[in-house]
Amino acid sequence: MPITVKFFYNFREATGKDRIEIAGTKDVRSLLNKLVERFGQKLAEQLYEPEREKLRNTVNILVNGHGIMTPHGLGTRLNDGDVVAIFPPVCGG
């Protein structure tokens, strides 16, 4: 059973998808690598700082509803059936 990834707002724009299913990812880092492979530069730019070493602090990731702490959170393990949501922080008020 694959994992489900849900994209919101700018990530939806960058991928052109609301959600996808994807298999064979062992942790969040490998998931993001696969997503960048598939959706290309625009998504990469939204996810990573220019040197691609660090996730931008404008990326929120939930795994089954749990916020992950980046950068340590990139090692968060993924299992079949997990649901990952990727969304930007909405800040204004």
Next chain:
Amino acid sequence: MPSEFERYSRQMIIRGFGEAGQRKLKAAHVIVAGLGGLGSPTSMYLVAAGVGHLTIIDAQRVELNNLNRQVLHWHLDVKRSKVRSAIEKLQAMNPSVEIDAKLKKITPKNADGLLRGADVVVDGMDNYRTRYLLNEACVRAGRPFVHGAVEGFVGQLTTIVPGKGPCLRCIIPKEPPRKSVFPVLGTTAGVVGCLQAMETIKLLTGIGRPLVGRILFFDGESANFEEIEVRRNPNCPVCGGV
């Protein structure tokens, strides 16, 4: 009072609401922290609905570039303090509501004191540093906190009930970068602020299913609402021990 029965008659006839629901609103004390794009509609709808006691907190003055969305403040209010501007209109909308205004910046030192006595706190802030302060103070006091945020055509909303669902830190663990200027349409803030008032009324009356353990995303461009489940982080530095 007979006039109150008349004023609230249309909501009191909602099934499950009744005089009992109205009395709960009247007995309640709500704090709206921030009187900008979110706090404007939230405080207006809470006052219109008959929440008995409202405290509004804001340290800023009205600026011309606020007026596209901060509908409590009008052209002639530019340069006045937001609390002054707001209390005038809110009190005129509904004189029977007790409203007090605090021209204060929320800090780590004063947060607990400022929020004391509130049944619900509503997030009308424009930055996460202060949102986290409110979140922490609410978790410490076991007090519900209705979070909302907007940008451009999009917004998000969740209701935090300490001990029952995740807190803001569980969902957004790291502070997003602060923006001094953010793009926003007034109607986006209207939608989310109005929903925050709705959540508050639900919490106070016990009607419905509050947005606890769920975050609701609103995308005005595609006219779409979508919720995702959010869960408590057992190691959350804020609510982990609650």
